[in-house]
Amino acid sequence: MIRYLLSRLGSALLVTVLASIGIFALIRLVPGDPVSVLAGPDATPESRAAIRAELGLDQPFWSQYVHWLGDLARFDLGPSYKLGGDVGDLIADGALNTVVLTLFALVLASAGALVTSTAALVWDKRWLNSLLSALNTAAVAVPTFATALVLVLVFAVRFPVLPAGGTPPGGFFSHPDIAFQYLLLPGLALALPAWAALTRFLTEGLRTQLQQPYVTTARALGIPRRRIVLTQALRNALPSSITVLGIQFGTLLGGAILVEAVFAWPGLGRLIEQGISSRDYPVVQVLLLLSVVVFVLTQLASDLIHAWLDPRVRLNGVS
């Protein structure tokens, strides 16, 4: 197991280093120069040269890369070209907002899926199934940003009962009731596609369970359908839905970029979008590398768990 662990760690490290070189090179290959963005069109050539030197962009590629790697090793993410502040602080602030929004949407989507799936099978009415199917299709088909705009127009502008955007003035924890109201619309917009996917999966899972022999036995014993769905069937259908929930979390993080724009929600999505558009290399490099590291660590963890459970994997992996 130790040998397997070391070999997996080695390949994870190699992937991360190669990705860091790729990221560092790719962002520099994108047309558009951070110096031009910072200096603006009216700056003198002297100004542009001074800024280029100050940012270290007059150095050769490898020298810039090694310098960046050295800073990373010391956990010094450096300042953002555009915003001036430390990249680590910017990411920490944005990450909190994005994670809170994403988790809230995940809770909404899961709770919604649980309620609608079980309701559909407990009552098993044709009209209810048709309605849920239509809602499901709409939730998947309508783009997230369009849903977001409609929610703002209806619940913030036409019937002003909820904020149109922004984060709660006192933060998330000083007034949870206010924070909840700020989270509701962006959370809903983000949750709808995930709700649709989870509902479809859970409903199918429950239907499959209801065709199992133990259900036939239970019904023969006179146990009400409602109880069978809410206890046996649900308990057996839930584990596979948890896997889908994990996949949906990644999808939600992606969708957050669009929702953050519509709801003026200062999260990581907005940070990377603005970082790319202003060629803010330090911000983009770190965010992209962070996503690679998260992916690599997730893969590593799943590989190790798999290997721990199945000796064949670790033996094959090493050989």
Next chain:
Amino acid sequence: MSSSAPAHPRRRPRRLRRLAAALLAATTLLAATACSSAVDELKAGSGERQEGGTLRVGALNDIIPARIFTNSSDSINLLIGSVYDSLIDYPLDELEPQPSLATSWELSQDGTQLTLQLRDDVKFHSGRPFTSKDVEFSIKTWADPVWTVQLQRTAAAITGFDTSDEHAITLTFAHPLSNIFDLLDMLPIIDKDTIDQLREGKAFVGTGPFEFASWSPGAKISFTRNDDYWRGKPALDGIDVSVIPDPQAQVAQLRSHQLDLILGASYRDFESLGKDDQFHVNQWDGAESQVYVGTNVTNPALSDVRVRQAIAYALDRKRVVEEVFRGAGVPISLPWPSYSPAYDEKANATYDYDLDKAKTLVDEAKADGVAIPKLPLTYPSENPIYGAIAQIVQADLAKVGIEVELDPQEQAQVIQQLIGAKFPALWILSHAYAHYTPSTLAVSAYPFNADHNASLYVDADYKAAAEKVWKQKAGAVDPADYAALDEQLLKGSFLLEIAITLPQDASSTQVHDIGETKRGEPLFYDTYLTK
């Protein structure tokens, strides 16, 4: 026959049901009976003047510390206008300097020395008194290449500083500077003790009506009232600026009364807000910019001036103003607004829409062997305004036999091409600074720079005309020299003006007395709120 299920399986449904019920109850409770509503402020106001209060503003862009002196974004303009003072201020609609931190001034006969008397009752937000040394420091900072500023050449042409009197300064110039007062209007007086924190975006210390309080990058900038402001205490307690890059989101937040004032919305949204009696739309004549079609004169098709002139005649400027800017603009052939000393009504109508003239010029050029292939028209893709103009230009030019291919590109790429003069043929962008002394545009705004510009237009007569209007005594430039500059701009036709565009903002009717500087900075010194 009834059957009772065993006890243990029933525990789970109960737990599940309880959990679901608790979730539902908590959600309902929080949503419906929340003790505080996030939209309480929606209640109609009484109209009575409020004591203090915080103005909530929406801005499209965040602060970029490295570009803090460039007038390049709405939040930067707001920060500079609120935190700093200039030595003089121009009124919006003229170029007559008015006292600010300088109470009076005297220009030498030959235009190479300027003595300014300074206020003696002004303090920086740090409590340090303002003196002539601060003027020297601010001008020298302005001339430092590490800062990207307008009028750097003008600041660099100030060669002598006499600061022997704390409350007066004499500036000596390398040569007469016709736009010296433009510099003094644009130049914020900055605090030398905190310049390093300024570069890092950690502190902005000036002498203005509001003090910088905090900045959460990408989210919010806050200011508090300067109780010791030399003009008197402002009415507002403070200003909170939310950075909201999406104009639609800004409009939604204004309509839902989460914001009192928005600086960035589309012209169409401003038009619709203007028709709603809950909102004011302010239009700031005097802080205008210009939208134009640029031409690369080294492109074989565009090297013949007749083709460039044909494009100028073919532009349906009125349509652009009406459809894209919803009337908030003025069609132009030359960059100057009507109050500019270089303005000439007749010259400004040179390229009035005339398809026949345009076609004739194209035919003449083609007859002389000029090939006009499909020309790329580059513009920034992020701003829908440019896309809309590009489509109109494409349709206009098709009418006179010039085919255009739309080439939307990212803003960062467009700026790089502009600076590097790399546009293959045509492009659409905006420029500013025509509302100042004309020499500021001619020697300082990059698209017009006679030494090196994005059009690669090099012409000795144009350069001489531009230099001549710059190196004359302020306020005493010969009108004939401005006429000569206009003539050169029209003759070259390397930059084809479309329209003057007028900046707008929108506020709720509970906000009163917002001002604006010529620099495009919103002013909140007199602003107050009503309940």
